[in-house]
Structure formats: structure tokens, C-alpha cells
Amino acid sequence: GNHYYRFTAPGGTVVVPDTSIRRVVDFEFAKTELINSVNNEKYWKLMTENAALSRELQGAKSKITELTRELEMGQDFNQENLVNSTLREEAEEERSTLAMKRVVKASAELLETIL
Secondary structure, eight states, X not given: OOOEEEEEETTEEEEEEHHHHHXXXXXXXXXXXXXXXXXHHHHHHHHHHHHHHHHXXXXXXXXXXXXXXXXXXXXXXXXHHHHHHHHHHHHHHHHHHHHHHHHHHHHHHHHXXXX
């Protein structure tokens, strides 16, 4: 049968069957379980999103590293090109100076022959 609980309050005494109390307790329990499962689902969803973002971040980091390496290689290449073109210019100057000297020498020799 039913058990009854007496609750004494300032306004008097209330008698409640234990089935009602059980129903209230069950409802509270069910509500807590539901909240927990919703929170659990939210938690796992966030964890999954977090893992995906972590992977994206790793990808971005390695891409940055790769691009930095390419940039450094490009700078090295530019530096080499600059040095090479400077050396080329110097060599050109040297050659034209030598050519001029040869022309002057040949001209002098030619003048000597004529005179």
C-alpha cells in the first residue's frame, strides 16, 4: 500500500503519499540526467570541434614554416644573383678597359708605323 509523509509547515500539516514524493524525485532525477546528457553532448561536440581546429592550426603552422623556408631560399637566391650580377658588371668593366688599352696600344703602334 501507500505510505504517507507528514510535512509540518507554518500554515499547518500536509499529508503526502510516498508515490507523489517518488514521482517528484524521479522527475528531478530524469531532469538532471537529461541536463547531463545534453551537457555531455555539448562537451563532445566542443571536443570534436577543438580537435578539428587543432589539426587546422597544425596545418597552418607547417604551411607557415614551409613558406618561411621558401622565402629564405628566395632571399638566398636573390642575394646570389645580386653578387653574380655585380661580379658580371665588374668583369664587363674589366674587359672593356682591357679592350680600350689594346685599341690605344694598337693605335700607337699603327701611328709609329705610319710616322
